[in-house]
Amino acid sequence: MNGAKQSIPAVHRDVVVIGGGPAGLAAAIAAKEAGCGDVLxxxxxxILGGILNQCIHDGFGLHTFKEALSGPxxxxxxxxxxxxxxxxxxxxxxxxxxSSDRVLEVSTRGTFQRIEAGAVILAMGCRERTRGAISIPGHRPSGVYTAGAAQNFMNLENIMVGKKVCILGxxxxxxxxxxxxxxxxAKVEAVFEILPYSSGLPRNIQQCLNDYGIPLHLNTTVTDIVGKGRLEGIRVAQVGEDRSPIPETERYIPCDTLLLSVGLIPE
Structure with missing residues (x-):
């Protein structure tokens, strides 16, 4: 199989950008405007656009275009x-x-191609930390999503992920x-944050939580996931200075959905 791949002649491109989200689009445009005639x-x-396609809220473009735009x-x-x-x-x-000498092997809908690049720009975005990445104990029921996955289901697939929701992060x-x-x-019971402060923008705390009466509990984390087939609830507890749960503060909250917004990992 490897021999068959090597027998396929490589197509040369001056600049290859991997990733068609905002960073990749900007990089490709900048390369072209700087005089590079051969950009792929x-x-x-x-479709192009990356994560912006599911971000239907506004607030984008304030710096670049001096106006508030939705992600799309x-x-x-x-x-x-x-x-x-x-x-x-x-x-x-x-x-x-x-490869280290900038040869890419790519597959498009089942067809194989080799591309020899003069330069490669990596603009592949990031992935969300999952439940496994932060080691929340408990069973593995349905109803536990990363916030971005839930956003994709709702905004691009028109699928409602739950009705009684807790959010970690x-x-x-x-x-x-x-x-x-x-x-x-849906009824959002609360947002829980292990840190003593929120990492979100002040305007989002006001517009997304305060305006809708959604409580934010700082110094608090999820200690257990309850339910086998479908999520039935979570246990949360306050944490000490070392971020370890304080057992006597633990309490149970019924819910059918848990969204995780606990950080990003570069691709």
């Missing part, structure tokens, strides 16, 4: 410029390998999903 962007999804509107500005410049894109394409996506779930008719 590779994106694994069927913000992405569209860059995609339009990308198209105007005639930059090549390969959607639905997975990069299988990247008070970063911006957790705050935004607290509001989103509320607007779709």
């Amino acid at each position: 962007l590779i994106e694994r999804d069927r 509107e913000y992405a569209a500005r860059f995609i339009d410029r990308f198209r105007e410049l005639g930059i090549a894109a390969m959607e639905e394409t997975i990069v299988l390998s990247l 008070s970063g911006d996506i957790g705050l935004i999903m607290a509001r989103r779930m509320t607007l779709e008719g």
